[in-house]
Amino acid sequence: MEPVECRVIAAPAHLQWLQDWSSRGYPGVLLRPWSANPNPAAPLAADACDVTLMLVGRDTLAWARQQLLAGGQGDSPVVAVTRGLTGSMVQGLLALGASDFVASEHGAEELTTRLWRLREQQRHRCAASRAPPASPLHPLLSKLVGNSLNFVRQLERIPTLAASDAGVLILGETGTGKELCAQAIHYLSKRASHPWVAVNCGALPSELVEAELFGHARGAYTSAHQERSGLAAEAEGGTFFLDEVDSMPLSTQAKLLRFLQEKEYRPVGSTKTRHADVRVLAASNGDIGSLVQQGRFRRDLYYRLNILSVSLPPLRERMDDLPLLSHHFLKRFAGEFRREVNRLSTAALARLAAYSWPGNVRELEHTLERAVLLCRGETVEAGDLDLPESPDGCACLEFRHAKAQAVQAFERMYIERMLLLCQGNITHAAQASGKDRRAFWQLVRKHGIDAARYRG
Ligand SMILES: Nc1ncnc2c1ncn2[C@@H]1O[C@H](COP(=O)(O)OP(=O)(O)OP(=O)(O)O)[C@@H](O)[C@H]1O
Structure with a gap:
């Protein structure tokens, strides 16, 4: 293993001690005596080394304290090499930032093991501070498992999207987690205590989509014996998630656009306008842009839904x-x-x-x-x-x-x-x-x- 590089510092009064002590041989340790600073108030400049060894006697306690307070040792840990200090004096040095201490007369083995340990701890700390900060993802996002960069980049946007009340279009192939993502947006938003209502537009027969979303009046169809409120009413105050929005028939798309713009809708077969305070999130697993090109999806609705967007990568x-x-x-x-x-x-x-x-x-x-x-x-x-x-x-x-x-x-x-x-x-x-x-x-x-x- 490479030796632990130490600079050894001492107050001017201890120049001789510095020379003597630094000339001792310690296996696995490279000692570099540092010229003592004549001015006790000015810290000794930091130099690249693993550990700073600071020789401290009773008469140089004040100097040692000043060095520690000034932080001139940079990032390297400081070990006080003590001569004639009492326990409380040593404690005082530790309280000021010394990492460890060793009595000057201690044997080589003890010093070497302490120095090895300090260097490893220091390296670990440096690596941790260089690592990218732990993702500050909300626990609600923990249901969405994954660490890959392209996935995490999308997840990181969710708290911001949740803070807004605008529409979000969530794109991604089937099974990529669009609904989980929409749920996270809802439960992190101010609407979290209100209903979360999800509907898969692709799973509904096209002739029923509108009634399912907006309800119907009594007699609207032969089988409509009762008035029925739709999912938009159910979602009042909360979030409405329209999965596979691209499968929505064009006639319903027009109603949805009005709903988004005016917050108003009319149940099928009714003349009464209803009001709803609902945030709409939508998802698509197809190429919604090309549906717009082909005239199968309203451009104005696309823009309205797509104010903000998330795109989840395929597995x-x-x-x-x-x-x-x-x-x-x-x-x-x-x-x-x-x-x-x-x-x-x-x-x-x-x-x-x-x-x-x-x-x-x-x-x-x-x-x-x-x-x-x-x-x-x-x-x-x-x-x-x-x-x-x-x-x-x-x-x-x-x-x-x-x-x-x-x-x-x-x-x-x-x-x-x-x-x-x-x-x-x-x-x-x-x-x-x-x-x-x-x-x-x-x-x-x-x-x-x-x-x-x-x-x-
Ligand atoms: N990143 C993930 N971590 C853990 N489970 C996930 C993740 N992504 C998806 N799932 C799981 O996969 C299943 C499908 O997820 P989800 O319904 O959110 O996908 P989707 O993109 O909305 O699919 P579709 O477009 O078919 O509706 C769910 O059971 C969900 O829990």
């Missing part, structure tokens, strides 16, 4: 977070299912890292959930992961794994074919497959399929 662009996220989900599901699963094998991590994650964090979450359930021991192995395009092939998997994998592949293929047949219309695709629209939608999201790609 494939923050793969350095994969181990952190995987262990997070592993721990969570092991706790939920009361399973003693606490590790991911290296092969399992490699398998996760080789996959492209079109469904992003949500897909990873589902994958780890299944893995915890399927896993037999304490470690999740590569074979416990049901991921499509397994390079292992089915033949070498246990039956239950091979079956789960085949089901995954089938679901994806089936949903994609139905969307192709129905030109991306979820309602029609759900009907054609004999499934509830919501259940069909869940499958679309689970596999990270972009339904808009199939629209004509």
Whole structure:
């Protein structure tokens, strides 16, 4: 190990002591005597060294105190090398900033170990002060797991966005955490004690979106036997989160724009105008800009929603977070299912890292959930992961794994074919497959399929 570099200082009265003491040999310590300062009031200039050793006798206590008060030793810790001092004198030096003390007559071994320890502590302190400051993220943001720079940069903006009452458009592929992000904005805002209401516009049949958002009057449809207030009324005072806002039909977009501009709306079939004090956050996983170009999304509404924006990166662009996220989900599901699963094998991590994650964090979450359930021991192995395009092939998997994998592949293929047949219309695709629209939608999201790609 490199020697600890020490400068040794003493008052002019102790020049001889300085010379004698500095000429002693200490293994692992390099002593550099520092010319004593004739002016006791002026501090000895700092010099690059690991530790400052300050020789102090009873007669030079005042000088030593002045040196410590003046801080001329720079950042390096000071060790008082004492001769004839009482305990309370030493205490006084420590109180003024000396890091340690050693009696002048002490042996080499004691001095060397103390100096090593001080240097290590000092290096640690320097490294910590050079490290970027710990992210001052609010605990509410801790649900959003991730350390990668492109992700953290977006998270860091959330407290500022929360402080404003303007609209925020949250962009990102499916499963990247847009809703979690919107929730954080709401719960950090002054509206936190008021309702949080989320609605997925893509999951609602287009003819029902407007009524769902703004309610309807009695008799507005044949089945509308009762007046019904919509989600906008439910969100009064709070935040309204419109997920997949790009799937909103153009007619409803006009109503939403009025709602944003005037804070007013009319329930379907009603002549009465209602007022609502609601902040609107919106999310889109598509290219909303190109929908504007194509005339499928109102430009004025786009600008209104997009006053502030957040753009969450897809998981494939923050793969350095994969181990952190995987262990997070592993721990969570092991706790939920009361399973003693606490590790991911290296092969399992490699398998996760080789996959492209079109469904992003949500897909990873589902994958780890299944893995915890399927896993037999304490470690999740590569074979416990049901991921499509397994390079292992089915033949070498246990039956239950091979079956789960085949089901995954089938679901994806089936949903994609139905969307192709129905030109991306979820309602029609759900009907054609004999499934509830919501259940069909869940499958679309689970596999990270972009339904808009199939629209004509
Ligand atoms: N950074 C993250 N840390 C922990 N969990 C996350 C993170 N991002 C997403 N998730 C989890 O992934 C799932 C999907 O998240 P969320 O619903 O917020 O995504 P989304 O982008 O709104 O998806 P979609 O566009 O499909 O609605 C949730 O269960 C959420 O808890």
